[in-house]
Amino acid sequence: MRTRTFAGAVALVAAAALLSGCTSHGSSSVKADKGPTSATFNLYQHPQSFNALKTSVGAEALTEELIFDNLVQVKPDFTFEPRLATSWDMSADGMTWTFHLVKGQKWSDGKPFSSADVLWTFNATANPKVGSPASTKLANVVGYNEVKSGAATTLSGLTAPDANTVVFKFTKPSPGFLGAIAQGASLMILPEHVLKSHDPAQLGTDPWFNLPTVGMGPYTMTKFTPDQEVDLVKNKHYRSSVGIDKVFLKMLTSDVAEAQLQTGELDLAQVAPADLSAVQGIQNVKVTSAPSPGFLRIVANDEKFPAPVRQALLTAIDRKTLIKTIYGGKADLVNSSFLTKWAIPKDLKTYSFDASKAKSMLTAAGFDFSKQYTFEWVPGTADRDQAITVILQEWNSIGVKAQAKQVDAATQLADIKSKAYDFTFSGGGTYTLDPASSLAFLSCSNAYPAGGNVGYYCSQPFDAAAAQAQSTVKQSDSAPLWKAAAKIENQDVAELWLYNPQTVWATSTKLKGFAPYGDFTNVFAEAAKWTIG
Numbered sequence: 001m002r003t004r005t006f007a008g009a010v011a012l013v014a015a016a017a018l019l020s021g022c023t024s025h026g027s028s029s030v031k032a033d034k035g036p037t038s039a040t041f042n043l044y045q046h047p048q049s050f051n052a053l054k055t056s057v058g059a060e061a062l063t064e065e066l067i068f069d070n071l072v073q074v075k076p077d078f079t080f081e082p083r084l085a086t087s088w089d090m091s092a093d094g095m096t097w098t099f100h101l102v103k104g105q106k107w108s109d110g111k112p113f114s115s116a117d118v119l120w121t122f123n124a125t126a127n128p129k130v131g132s133p134a135s136t137k138l139a140n141v142v143g144y145n146e147v148k149s150g151a152a153t154t155l156s157g158l159t160a161p162d163a164n165t166v167v168f169k170f171t172k173p174s175p176g177f178l179g180a181i182a183q184g185a186s187l188m189i190l191p192e193h194v195l196k197s198h199d200p201a202q203l204g205t206d207p208w209f210n211l212p213t214v215g216m217g218p219y220t221m222t223k224f225t226p227d228q229e230v231d232l233v234k235n236k237h238y239r240s241s242v243g244i245d246k247v248f249l250k251m252l253t254s255d256v257a258e259a260q261l262q263t264g265e266l267d268l269a270q271v272a273p274a275d276l277s278a279v280q281g282i283q284n285v286k287v288t289s290a291p292s293p294g295f296l297r298i299v300a301n302d303e304k305f306p307a308p309v310r311q312a313l314l315t316a317i318d319r320k321t322l323i324k325t326i327y328g329g330k331a332d333l334v335n336s337s338f339l340t341k342w343a344i345p346k347d348l349k350t351y352s353f354d355a356s357k358a359k360s361m362l363t364a365a366g367f368d369f370s371k372q373y374t375f376e377w378v379p380g381t382a383d384r385d386q387a388i389t390v391i392l393q394e395w396n397s398i399g400v401k402a403q404a405k406q407v408d409a410a411t412q413l414a415d416i417k418s419k420a421y422d423f424t425f426s427g428g429g430t431y432t433l434d435p436a437s438s439l440a441f442l443s444c445s446n447a448y449p450a451g452g453n454v455g456y457y458c459s460q461p462f463d464a465a466a467a468q469a470q471s472t473v474k475q476s477d478s479a480p481l482w483k484a485a486a487k488i489e490n491q492d493v494a495e496l497w498l499y500n501p502q503t504v505w506a507t508s509t510k511l512k513g514f515a516p517y518g519d520f521t522n523v524f525a526e527a528a529k530w531t532i533g
Helices: 005-019 058-067 114-126 133-138 145-147 175-183 200-205 254-263 273-280 305-316 319-327 355-364 382-397 408-416 437-442 460-470 477-491 520-529
Strands: 039-041 070-076 080-082 085-090 098-103 158-162 165-169 219-225 229-234 247-253 268-271 285-291 296-302 330-334 374-375 401-406 423-426 496-508
Touching: 005 114, 039 058, 058 219, 058 520, 070 158, 080 085, 085 175, 085 268, 085 285, 098 114, 114 133, 114 145, 114 158, 114 165, 133 175, 175 408, 175 437, 200 273, 254 268, 254 382, 254 460, 254 496, 268 273, 268 408, 268 520, 273 285, 273 496, 296 305, 296 382, 305 355, 305 477, 305 496, 319 382, 374 408, 382 408, 437 460, 437 477, 460 477
Parallel strands: 039 247, 039 268, 374 401, 374 423
Antiparallel strands: 070 080, 085 098, 098 165, 158 165, 219 229, 229 247, 268 496, 285 496, 296 423, 296 496, 330 496
């Protein structure tokens, strides 16, 4: 939670700088004439490791985008951008995808990059010994079932005709595959020459990922000080020029980050809407925003809270007032996990706020009002810190005994895996490109840790409707099928959807080339193009 006011934090940081007589390695340390340039960015959470084969929390995903790269990325306007793949083709029947890779590129250690690295990464992702949640994105690739059963160690439908080409063959039409692999830090390509000798069963916890020094991203990690900082230097082998020589990622709470923007120690931070007016008044700081391709939701452990209870709990939240008070109106209410406009029906249930009705719904559902429930969340993001207080007050007012519990990211994932948690927040993501991208956290087969379904929602009718839609190539034919799936999910309240917020960024005026990303976990995707001075 916020431990001091914005103004108080500014004064405290300024006083500390004066007393110490020194500066941090933010933009203030950039040399005007010559020497390496540097910039300092804020991480809103504390990363534990940087393992692209695992589920990465926001701060980990952000860092991984600087040190690794994927085949395809999503640009701020939600269109696809070539990365390690310069182009791609889908067959007319949607059964084959071919990716043409960049040529002549090297890893940060100087070793050549090739299709062998792509094959190793995707085969490792599919390997059940590794336990990657992203494996279910490959469920339709030929040979996936054999790999999962242990009958094979590689996907037979994944081949490399040459060093610069990779081909995926599918068991059913897969028009949404591009969107599935282009989401932020998902399916980052990893170095085969470094990891191929490592035990697959240990890759999920491999210590190499605590300080991964080899990647295809614009930066190479040189130091990681847990709970404090990540230090990176420019990758001299990157596929294009990199504008800033050194980058420092500092782990700060929202109020301290805003204070350091004012003192010039910080060059980039996400801004809570509640602090927007204060930040806009800071000299030499520019404020920009973009619509999010994801949304904030409460994940209720579906094995503890059936659909009628989830419906009631959502009805007990005054989401419109949250949008007005926390976001200053800069957010849109959502009633589905689908954000692709052409896949959303117009007649979804809205679950408008009605505290009295919500209490009656809980009583009818047999809800246990005598039990104490816990809402876990990773603190440090001001809008969530504020929202959880209001939501718990609203629940408590109708007799739901729920209390907040601050946890770190590792504890959150451990509690999700053991199914010990009651409620937690989830946010971010890129779900505007294709409705199939939402299946990562909705389908039965994606239940954590096999996938990203951390709420354990499981509906056979939904899965059947989504499978039919996903295998239909033409959008005009698949749209009504996706709308049918959306209605099922809306009726079930698979998650307690809150809102799709505008993401606000504050940058030093010295930081050039920055374009605001709506997906806050994806903002470093274009960092190579930034300069400082």
